[in-house]
Amino acid sequence: MKVLKFGGTSVGTVESLRNVKQIVESIDGRVVVVVSALGGLTDRLISTAHMAEKADQSYTSELLAMKSRHYDIVNTLVPENEREDLKSSLDELFGRLENVYKGISLLEELSPRSLDKVVSFGEMLSSRIIARIIDNATLFDSTEFIKTVNRFGRHLLDSDRSNRLISHTFGNCDFKVAVVPGFIASDSDGITTNLGRGGSDYTAAILAANLGADVLEIWTDVDGFMTADPRIVSGTKVIPDLSFTEAMELCNFGAKVIYPPTIYPVFHKNIPIYIKNTFNPSARGTCIYDIKDRKSQDNAIKGVSSINDSCLLTVKNDRKIKNLASRLLNNLTRNGISVLLVSHANTPDSITFSLPQSDIERAMEALSKEFEAELETGEFHSPVVEMNLATIAVVADNMKSFAGLTDRLHRLLNENKIDVLAYSQGQPETSVAFVVPMDKRTLSLQTIHDEIFAMIPTVV
Ligand code: ASP
Ligand code: MG
Secondary structure (H helix, E strand, O other), X not given: OEXXXXXXXXXXXXXXXXXXXXXXXXXXXXXXXXXXXXXXXXXXXXXXXXXXXXXXXXXXXXXXXXXXXXXXXXXXXXXXXXXXXXXXXXXXXXXXXXXXXXXXXXXXXXXXXXXXXXXXXXXXHHHHHHHHHOOOEEEOOHHHOOEEEEEOOEEEEOHHHHHHHHHHHHHOOOOOEEEEEOOEEEOOOOOEEEOOOOOHHHHXXXXXXXXXXXXXXXXXXXXXXXXXXXXOOOOOOEOOEEEHHHHHHHHHOOOOOOOHHHHHHHHHHOOOEEEEEOOOOOOOOEEEEOHHHOOOOOOOOOEEEEEEEEEEEEEEOOOOOOOHHHHHHHHHHHOOOOXXXXXXXXXXXXXXXXXXXXXXXXXXXXXXXXXXXXHHHOOOOOOEEEEEEEEEEEEOOOHHHOOOHHHHHHXXXXXXXXXXXXXXXXXXOOEEEEEEEHHHHHHHHHHHHHHHHHHOOOOO
């Protein structure tokens, strides 16, 4: 069995949906097709909710525009004898969506729960339509088997429950093509939730892992993972092969091709992921698989990636608090804050690490709780924070085998008048990372990319 996921641009227009139909119908065996909302629709659902919140009645014309976009697709691609039936089911959804907007507008209040409700309509609508466009398709409702729990104010997957429900749903059902709305989920009370923006990839990975798929294909609008973001770096190439850890590291460092949590479930089951382009289906794309399965010793540097808007925290330890570094890092991890880089230059007297800037308030709060006693006695000094930085990572398995790379890149950045504020050898040797001023991010990426991909082949 294959699991295919089609993103927003892939299901966004009549032309792209024709490609989707052809790609899915050309597969012989059973297929699970996970779909996003029509491209741009989730953003539009959200901006319309904000209009309603301000009691701005133009939300009604937005709703009409969304409706006609969906109906244009139905009128072009759905067989005539199925159109009326489908339209009445879409009318029912649009009626519910209108009521939700009306409620928001009357109360002039948009709670996170209402917003979760609003965005769920994107995938509910697209999946209903796509299930009618593809031959022999059966529609499934992912809120019945993708379950979340609330942690740190976010919805996290409830894996045990979801897995039980997925096995139950798909085990009792015979299908050729299963169409499943991505992204949306529900909590233990049955309230509509989701897996976070970009979460349709994750829905597909959870299903692929549970159903023991042969492959997970993520169909998008680019030819695969690139050696750097082609919008800001010139001379980039598609990366043909990545190990799971390399792909995870690239995602953690800002590569936008797939939603980072997607890799874990399939990694554990050793199911390969293909990144494919709906608009260029014959391109090989990027294949992500277990490094042990590699035929040749693939020892190339894979890519350069960056997390924009990072900040750097330095904690002095002149009073020698025991295990300061591990207490600090464990505490942040427990609070769901990901540390991007721990500086190589740490001494017993101080520790420096970088975080996404958006996490800074939560990090400071978590640390002041953890070190409450030591703050009172003056042993713990509140971190010194530097803002407006970028954390740049160079990713490859076996980073160790590139002797002198960190020094070479460090020197090169300095030669280009870029201050390196901190750098690290990644854990577990899958990356080296540099923290630079945000306004030097593009220059840093281009400089490093030119240096590496001029010297080392990307394809082995
Ligand atoms: N439609 C959702 C979003 O735009 C989920 C997804 O496309 O993966 O974030
Ligand atoms: Mg996406």
